[in-house]
Amino acid sequence: MLGWLIRRVLQAALLVLATTVIVFIGLHFVGNPIDILVSPQADSVERLRLTKALGLDLPLWRQYLRFLDGVAAGDFGISFVYGQPALRLILERMPATFELAGAAMVIAVGFGIPLGLYAGLRPESPASRLVMGASLFGFSLPAFWVGLMLIFCFAVRLGWLPSSGRGATVSILGVRWSFLTLDGLRHLILPALNLALFEISLVIRLTRAGVREVLPQTFVLFAHAKGLSDTRVIFVHVLKNILIPVITVVGMEFGSLIAFAVVTESVFAWPGMGKLIIDSINLLDRPVIVAYLACMVVIFILINLIVDILYMVLDPRVRK
Amino acid sequence: MHTAPAAARLVPVLTVEDLTTVFPTPRGLVKAVDGLSFSVGAGRVMGLVGESGSGKSVTGYSIMGLVEPPGHIAGGRILFAGRDLVRQSRTEMRSLRGRAIAMIFQDPAMTLNPVLRISTQMVEAIRAHEKIPRAEAWKRSRDALGLVGIPSPDERMSAYPHEFSGGMRQRVAIAIALLHRPSLIIADEPTTALDVTIQSQILARMQLLMKQYDMAMIWISHDLSVVSRLCDDIAVMYAGRLVETGLADRVIAHPRHPYTRGLIDSLPSRARRGERLRQIEGMMPEPLDLPEGCVFSNRCPRADAACRANPVMSVSTYGAWQWRCVHPLNEGPVHGHS
Structure with a gap:
């Protein structure tokens, strides 16, 4: 167990290192941030001064070593644009993104599992066909378009829900949360639903496939032969077996939700990491981009770790 | 008997x-x-x-x-x-x-739910029919495991099916089938x-x-x-x-x-050493395409017109x-x- 954990941490460190190298080289070819940061009217003295100040006059490999030196001390550099530590900028916005992704996950599981169960148990019924058809739309409609449609319907036309921002927040341990106030919750619904759409479809299809696979198994027949109620057979014997693949995929997807919240955050002006990273890429704000990607790698690895542990809790066969 | x-x-x-x-x-x-x-x-x-x-x-x-x-x-x-x-x-x-009426199945590897403990699967079988406390159902389940010849049933109760051999799994299935002393x-x-x-x-x-x-x-x-x-x-x-x-x-x-x-005659033990094993010629007919009269007539060495004519x-x-x-x-x- 400990060896496994150490291996995981080493893997993570290597991945973070590789990511930063790629970003450094990639951004170097994309363009010079000075061109964007300095006003066109600035003279060459001004340009040179800024280039020196940001350390961009050094060769790329020296810039990278300097960056590594900083990282060792927990410093990912100062944002070119905001003039603040890059890591702090990211961490400040992280709770908003986590809140959005978490809400989307709750919606996806809360709707996906019951609908998938129903579709799996009654595959021939018209309602099941409707659910399966609708899930195809969930897969294929682009998120930004659905987001705009949600705003159009529920915010503009019906006026039921707000279309942008986080609304009122409550601060707990120095972190602001929207879902604890009614206003914040109202602000959260539309973006969370938008982000969840793909995941609902995924969970429905996974659950349905699992049910179809587990139902013909002898142990289900044996459970019925013991005289158990249908409810017990479905919610204990069947559900516990299909939860294994569902949890695995949903866990992995949580990382993607955080990473791809970019689109939803842009559409709904949700002040999370996604919006920050889009702005930073536009301005070639390298410290922020590097810090963001490093954070993403760490988050993905943590999620994988949690999924592995959950997997062991759920499936006795993989426990050692 | x-x-x-x-x-x-x-x-x-x-x-x-x-x-x-x-x-x-x-x-x-x-x-x-x-x-x-x-x-x-x-x-x-x-x-x-x-x-x-x-x-x-x-x-x-x-x-x-x-x-x-x-x-x-x-x-x-x-x-x-x-x-x-x-x-x-x-x-x-x-x-x-x-x-x-209880039923037991062919493949003991597939009969028990892989993600539930033996105790869960036995206790639920008792409590599906008798409203007795969990602890009492647990004791009865453990005794039933002993009855079918599973060593140290107390410890085995909390095991999962994959921790048993095929024969032991079938014993567990039999123990579950016997829990209520069925008449069939x-x-x-x-x-x-x-x-x-x-x-x-x-x-x-x-x-x-x-x-x-x-x-x-x-x-x-x-x-x-x-x-x-x-x-x-x-x-x-x-x-x-x-x-x-x-x-x-x-x-x-x-x-x-x-x-x-x-x-x-198809039983190998019926054939003498060196003798060719006997078999029933042909295949069982397709269920939608049964022969007229006796269903076995197309494979039967004794079949004649009378067998194929008689519908029932x-x-x-x-x-x-x-x-x-x-x-x-x-x-x-x-x-x-x-």
């Missing part, structure tokens, strides 16, 4: 009359079981034999009320404890299942997936428990050597129909139906011994045994 008192045969635990179970398919209605009648005496073991696809497992599921939809029982009666099981509601069937157990080839030494142990244990609790059993199998060791009575099925039934040792010693003869086979009876054949084999003594 083969010479059970005649009285036991007169009071059947289960009587199946003209049972027909069908499965609608795109190409037509498949009669998996067609007009099947037999009865199982109290405390007796009935061997239900036949090739794969003969309808023997579907017969078991029909009795349990567990025929997979859209399949369903289209006709006949299943009399058990003064009730016709065909006409029971879902709730009534559920209360009978596992309590009065339907065993669907429970020893087929096990190796012979384990098979013998399980058979011996089953025989002992049957005697001890005076349970009747339907032993579904294609293995005549096991059936001849274990069963009092035998019913031979072919293409969904009963072709021969009677006392197991007599039917096996002097089969009347050519199909029964063929099954017996008459059942010849000699005491409790019945066969469905126009030209039965006529070997060995018949008189003075019934």
Whole structure:
């Protein structure tokens, strides 16, 4: 167990290192941030001064070593644009993104599992066909378009829900949360639903496939032969077996939700990491981009770790 | 035990009359079981034999009320404890299942739920029928594990199925089936997936428990050597129909139906060393394409025009011994045994 954990941490460190190298080289070819940061009217003295100040006059490999030196001390550099530590900028916005992704996950599981169960148990019924058809739309409609449609319907036309921002927040341990106030919750619904759409479809299809696979198994027949109620057979014997693949995929997807919240955050002006990273890429704000990607790698690895542990809790066969 | 008192045969635990179970398919209605009648005496073991696809497992599921939809029982009666099981509601069937009639299955690796502890799967089986405290159900489950010969049952209760060997898993399934002391157990080839030494142990244990609790059993199998060791009575099925039934040792010693003869001759132990193993020529007909008259006529060495002409086979009876054949084999003594 400990060896496994150490291996995981080493893997993570290597991945973070590789990511930063790629970003450094990639951004170097994309363009010079000075061109964007300095006003066109600035003279060459001004340009040179800024280039020196940001350390961009050094060769790329020296810039990278300097960056590594900083990282060792927990410093990912100062944002070119905001003039603040890059890591702090990211961490400040992280709770908003986590809140959005978490809400989307709750919606996806809360709707996906019951609908998938129903579709799996009654595959021939018209309602099941409707659910399966609708899930195809969930897969294929682009998120930004659905987001705009949600705003159009529920915010503009019906006026039921707000279309942008986080609304009122409550601060707990120095972190602001929207879902604890009614206003914040109202602000959260539309973006969370938008982000969840793909995941609902995924969970429905996974659950349905699992049910179809587990139902013909002898142990289900044996459970019925013991005289158990249908409810017990479905919610204990069947559900516990299909939860294994569902949890695995949903866990992995949580990382993607955080990473791809970019689109939803842009559409709904949700002040999370996604919006920050889009702005930073536009301005070639390298410290922020590097810090963001490093954070993403760490988050993905943590999620994988949690999924592995959950997997062991759920499936006795993989426990050692 | 083969010479059970005649009285036991007169009071059947289960009587199946003209049972027909069908499965609608795109190409037509498949009669998996067609007009099947037999009865199982109290405390007796009935061997239900036949090739794969003969309808023997579907017969078991029909009795349990567990025929997979859209399949369903289209006709006949299943009399058990003064009730016709065909006409029971879902709730009534559920209360009978596992309590009065239990079933065990072929593959012990697939019978138990892989993600639930043995204790969970046993305790739920008790509490589905008796509202007793969990702790009490747990104790009874543990005792049941001991009864089927599982060492250190206290520790094994919290184990998961994959921590057991195949033979031990089948013992657990048997223990679950016995929890409510059912009057009838339907065993669907429970020893087929096990190796012979384990098979013998399980058979011996089953025989002992049957005697001890005076349970009747339907032993579904294609293995005549096991059936001849274990069963009092035998019913031979072919293409969904009963072709021969009677006392197991007599039917096996002097089969009347050519199909029964063929099954017996197919046993490797019947062939001498070096002799070619015998087999029944041909394949079981497609369920939607049964021959006219006798369903076995296309594979039968004795079949003639009379067999193919007769659309409904008459059942010849000699005491409790019945066969469905126009030209039965006529070997060995018949008189003075019934």
